[in-house]
Amino acid sequence: MRPLTDIRPKPMIEIAGKPFLEHQVELLRGQGFKKFLFLLGYLPDVVKNYFGDGSKWGVQIEYSVTAVEDLTGRRVKLAEKKLDDCxxxxxxxxxxPLPMDKMWRRFTEVNAPMMVTVYSNQDNYTKSVLKVDDAGFVSVYDKKKKTPDLQGTEISFAIIRKGLIEQLPDGNISLEETLFPPLIANKQLAAFVTHHRYYSVGDTFRLPITEQFLSRRPAIILDRDGVFNEKAPRAQYVRNWSEWKWLPGVKESLRALNEAGFKIIVVSNQAGINRGAMTEADLHDIHMKMVAEVEQSGGRIDAIYFCPHDWDEGCECRKPKPGMLFQAQHDFNLDLSRTVFIGDDERDAQAAEAAGCIPALVSEKRTLLEIVNEVIANTKK
Ligand SMILES: [Mg+2]
Structure with a gap:
């Protein structure tokens, strides 16, 4: 990471206008954390001088400074007296973008002394080093990657009971090499699995997409049928352009979003394809015409994701499953926790919940244009 880290430790590298660590502090504060303990080794004064006691951020920051060569296990052990019970x-x-409520619920349910966050890595974003069993516990951790069929990687955001740290031996120990094997052997290392990508300052090649992610260009995700156009009755489909009927205010909404700089992404269940009511070519034809009319009226659509699968195919993309939302997350490096997904039925709301999006439903009481104007106004704040 040199020369970037010649005069500052890694987390002080500036990303989207501020140190990376400041983004983390704001993220965690937003999830309810008020007390921080920074474990520092390399150039600690750069961090201390910047953050002080944390009051500028409305939080309380303490420090534990130990030798540069200390591994995480030793750093945590040496800070033991300053740690809370959990x-x-x-x-x-x-x-x-951690969902602390969901994580805490799971942590208390599993009744384990430690829960790590695992990125599922189904898109080969990084190297897989572990396996998670059906019950949601880490069953293999193999940093050397000798085990076949590894799937996922640990990204910290780990909830730990202090009792584990009290049992750690002295010496310069690696946290994962010391803690993980006995926990795994006893089925005590819970995993919180996520499909939402993490963003890193760990390697120089990651910096551009981390910069893109934390620049937070606004984006919105929309369902199609019942949001853009009149929905066909259940088990019937809009099969060609002559069956398409725009709902009022849609083009105006998309123009407003475009003018406000939003990426506009559509996700749509289209089981009519695998049920034989229409072909994929029919769907593309409808979408070409839809996109052209949107563009003529000053709007824009950046991407359309659709699920062609039948109801009983067990795919990961058909809503209420969140597969298409995560696909969009990966393709556009979206922060789903800050992205509104507008739909018109319960499955959309469930998909939004599963992906960690902000759900919104159009209804007779609330039009698309009203929701969109609210989203734009909130983004400007
Ligand atoms: Mg719909």
């Missing part, structure tokens, strides 16, 4: 451990080089 705490969240975050590596200083990973950003991931």
């Amino acid at each position: 705490f969240l451990l975050v590596y200083c080089d990973n950003y991931w």
Whole structure:
């Protein structure tokens, strides 16, 4: 990471106008954290001088400074007296929009002393080093990657009970090499699995997409049928352009979003394809005409994702499953926790919940244009 880190430690590298670590502090504060303990080694004064006691951010920051060569296990052990009975451990080089409520619910349900966050890595974003069993516990952790069929990687955001740290031996120990094997052997290392990418300052090649992600260009995700156009009755489909009927205010909404700089992404269940009511070519034809009319009226559509599968095919993309939302997350490096997904039925709301999006439903009481104007106004704040 040199020369970037000649005069500052890695988490102080500036991303989207501020140190990476400041993005993390704001993220965690937004999830309810008020007390922070920074474990520092390299150039600690750069961090201390910048953050002070944390009051500028409305939080309380303490420090534990130990030798540069200390591994995470030793750093945590040496800070033991300052730890709460249960705490969240975050590596200083990973950003991931954590849903703390969901994580806490799971942690209390599994009744394990430690839960790590696991990126599922189904898109080969990084190297897989572990396996998670059907019950949601880490069953293999193999940093050397000798085990076949590894799937997922640990990204910290780990909830740990202090009792585990009290049992750690002295010496310069690696946290994962010391803690993980006995926990795994006893089925005690819970995993919180996520498909939402994390963003890192761990390697120079990751910096451009981390910059893109934390620049937070606004984006919106929309369902199609019942949001853009009149919905066909259940088990019937809009099969060609002559069957398409725009709902009022849609083109105006898309123009307003475009003018406000939003990426506009459509996700749509189209089971009519695999049910034989229409072909994929029919769907593309409809979408070409839809996109052209949107563009004529000053709008824009950046991407359309559709699920062609029948109801009983068990795919990962058909809503209420969140597969298409995660696909969009990966393709556009979206922060789903800040992205509104507008739909018109319960499956959309469920998909939004599963992906961690902000759900919104159009209804007779609330038009698309009203929702869109609210989303734009909130983004400007
Ligand atoms: Mg719909």
